[in-house]
Amino acid sequence: MPLVAGVDSSTQSSKVVIRDAETGALLRQGRAPHPDGTEVDPEAWWQALRSAVDQAGGLADVAAISVAGQQHGMVCLDEDGRVVRPALLWNDTRSADAAADLVEEAGGGAVGRRFWAEAAGSVPVASFTITKLRWLATHEPELAARVAAVCLPHDWLTWRLAGAPGLGALRTDRGDASGTGYWSPATGDYRPDLLERGFGRQLVVPEVLGPGESAGKLADGLGGPGGALLGAGTGDNAAAALGVGAGPGDVVVSIGTSGTVFSVADVPAADESGAVAGFADASGRFLPLVCTLNAARVLDAAAAMLGVNLDELAELALSAPAGADGLVMVPYLEGERTPNRPLATGAVHGLTLRTSTPAHLARAAVEGMLCALADGLDALTAQGATVRRVILVGGGARSAAVRRIAPQVFGCPVVVPPAGEYVADGAARQAAWVALGGPTPPTWAVEGTEEYAAEPVPAVRDRYAAARGLVLDRR
Ligand SMILES: Nc1ncnc2c1ncn2[C@@H]1O[C@H](COP(=O)(O)OP(=O)(O)O)[C@@H](O)[C@H]1O
Numbered sequence: 001m002p003l004v005a006g007v008d009s010s011t012q013s014s015k016v017v018i019r020d021a022e023t024g025a026l027l028r029q030g031r032a033p034h035p036d037g038t039e040v041d042p043e044a045w046w047q048a049l050r051s052a053v054d055q056a057g058g059l060a061d062v063a064a065i066s067v068a069g070q071q072h073g074m075v076c077l078d079e080d081g082r083v084v085r086p087a088l089l090w091n092d093t094r095s096a097d098a099a100a101d102l103v104e105e106a107g108g109g110a111v112g113r114r115f116w117a118e119a120a121g122s123v124p125v126a127s128f129t130i131t132k133l134r135w136l137a138t139h140e141p142e143l144a145a146r147v148a149a150v151c152l153p154h155d156w157l158t159w160r161l162a163g164a165p166g167l168g169a170l171r172t173d174r175g176d177a178s179g180t181g182y183w184s185p186a187t188g189d190y191r192p193d194l195l196e197r198g199f200g201r202q203l204v205v206p207e208v209l210g211p212g213e214s215a216g217k218l219a220d221g222l223g224g225p226g227g228a229l230l231g232a233g234t235g236d237n238a239a240a241a242l243g244v245g246a247g248p249g250d251v252v253v254s255i256g257t258s259g260t261v262f263s264v265a266d267v268p269a270a271d272e273s274g275a276v277a278g279f280a281d282a283s284g285r286f287l288p289l290v291c292t293l294n295a296a297r298v299l300d301a302a303a304a305m306l307g308v309n310l311d312e313l314a315e316l317a318l319s320a321p322a323g324a325d326g327l328v329m330v331p332y333l334e335g336e337r338t339p340n341r342p343l344a345t346g347a348v349h350g351l352t353l354r355t356s357t358p359a360h361l362a363r364a365a366v367e368g369m370l371c372a373l374a375d376g377l378d379a380l381t382a383q384g385a386t387v388r389r390v391i392l393v394g395g396g397a398r399s400a401a402v403r404r405i406a407p408q409v410f411g412c413p414v415v416v417p418p419a420g421e422y423v424a425d426g427a428a429r430q431a432a433w434v435a436l437g438g439p440t441p442p443t444w445a446v447e448g449t450e451e452y453a454a455e456p457v458p459a460v461r462d463r464y465a466a467a468r469g470l471v472l473d474r475r
C-alpha cells in the first residue's frame with residue numbers, strides 16, 4: 001500500500017493530503033495560511049508548506065509527492081538561485097498596461113489578440129507571467145538585471161523539495177507552462193521569441209515534463225529521510241480537473257480566490273476574444289479556462305459588510321427572492337480579468353427602500369459572483385465545450401446559497417462533490433501516477449456527490465448584463 005502526498009499551494013493557503021496510491025483513501029491532511037496580498041515572498045509558501053506537511057504527519061512514509069499551485073505567479077531567481085523580489089501573483093494587476101502594450105506591439109486590436117492566441121494559446125492580461133516580466137523590466141530595471149531564471153510558484157516549491165539543486169534542475173509541466181505566455185500549448189514548445197518580446201532577453205526557464213514524468217527526488221530532512229519521487233506538479237486548475245476526475249462533457253466551476261470555469265479538451269483553444277485561456281492540462285490534453293478575479297472573497301466581503309459569518313450570509317441570501325427584487329452587485333472588488341477591466345471597482349445597482357435589506361445585499365452578492373461565472377460558461381461553450389454536467393468545487397462551494405442558487409443562474413443542474421481539497425487530491429493522484437507508473441493515473445472514486453437542480457431564472461442574468469458595464473475605475 002504505497003502512500004502519496006499532494007499539495008495545493010493556493011492563493012490563501014497550503015494544503016497537504018496523504019492518500020493511498022492505489023485506492024485514493026485519505027489518511028492524513030494538514031493546512032497552513034499564506035500571507036495576504038498580491039505580492040508575496042515565496043519563502044512564506046515554503047514555511048506554510050512545511051507546517052502543513054508537519055500537520056499531515058510528515059513525508060517519511062510517502063513514495064511520491066506532487067505540488068499543485070496558483071498559476072502564473074512570477075518567481076524570479078538570480079544566478080545563485082536566490083529570489084530576486086517578492087513574487088507578483090496572478091491577481092496582481094499592476095502589469096495591465098504591460099499586457100496592453102504586448103497586444104499593441106503585436107499589431108494591436110484583433111490582429112494583436114489573434115497573434116497571441118495563436119502563439120501562446122491565450123491573449124495576455126495582467127495575470128500572465130509574461131506581462132509581469134515586462135513590468136519588472138520597465139519599472140525595476142536594477143532588479144531585472146539580476147534575474148537569471150523565472151519560474152512559477154509550483155515549480156519553485158518542487159525545486160525546493162528537491163533541495164534547490166541549481167537553476168538547471170528547475171522543472172515544470174505543460175499545465176502551468178501554458179499560463180506563462182511564452183510556451184505554446186499547440187506545439188508543446190517554449191517560444192523564446194515571446195520571452196524576448198516580454199523581458200528583452202532570454203532567461204533560464206524550467207524544463208517542461210510530460211504527464212506522469214518525475215521531477216527528481218525529495219531531499220533529506222523535509223519531514224524525514226528523502227528519496228520519495230517528485231511528480232512534475234501542475235497549476236491548481238489542472239490539478240482540480242485530475243482531482244474530480246473531469247471527463248468529456250464535464251465543466252468544472254471552482255470558487256476559490258479566483259473563479260474558474262474549465263473543461264478537459266482534446267484540442268487546444270485559441271480564443272482571440274481573450275475570454276478563454278487556451279491552457280494545457282496535466283493528463284496530456286488541454287484545459288480551456290475562463291478566470292475571474294472575484295469569487296469566494298466576494299462572499300467574504302459581503303459577510304464583512306453585513307457583520308455576519310459565511311453561514312449566516314448564505315441563510316440571508318436564501319431568504320431573499322431570486323433576482324433580489326432587482327438589486328444587482330457587480331463584484332469587481334479586485335478589478336477584473338474576464339472581462340478585462342483591471343482598474344474597475346465593484347458596484348451595487350437597483351437600491352430602493354424595498355431592496356435596502358441585508359438579505360437583498362447577500363443575495364445580490366451571491367448572484368453577481370455567479371453571473372460572472374455564467375458569462376464564463378457561455379464563453380467556454382462558444383469555444384466548443386459541451387456541458388453534460390457542471391461540477392462545483394473550491395471553498396465557495398461550501399456555501400449552501402452558492403450550491404442552491406448556481407443552478408438558477410447557470411440554467412442547468414450542478415453536482416457538488418463532498419467538501420474537500422480537490423487540487424491537493426489531483427496533485428496526489430499525479431504523484432500516484434509517478435509512483436505506480438503506467439500510461440494513465442490510477443482511477444480514484446469520488447463518492448457522495450450531491451446534485452442541485454432548480455428552475456433557471458434568466459432574468460437574473462439579464463439584469464446583471466445590463467449592470468456589469470456600469471462601474472467606476474479606480475483612477
Ligand atoms: N462555508 C463557506 N461559505 C462560503 N465561502 C467559504 C466557506 N468556507 C470557505 N469559504 C471561502 O473559501 C475561500 C477559500 O477557498 P479556496 O478554494 O481554499 O481558495 P484558494 O484556493 O484560492 O486559496 C475563502 O475565501 C473562504 O471564505
Ligand SMILES: O=C(CO)[C@@H](O)[C@H](O)COP(=O)(O)O
Pocket residue numbers: 010011012069070071072090127179235236237256257258259260277291
Ligand atoms: O489565475 C488563475 C487561473 O488562470 C487562478 O485560478 C490561479 O491559479 C489562482 O487560483 P486559486 O488560488 O484561486 O485557486
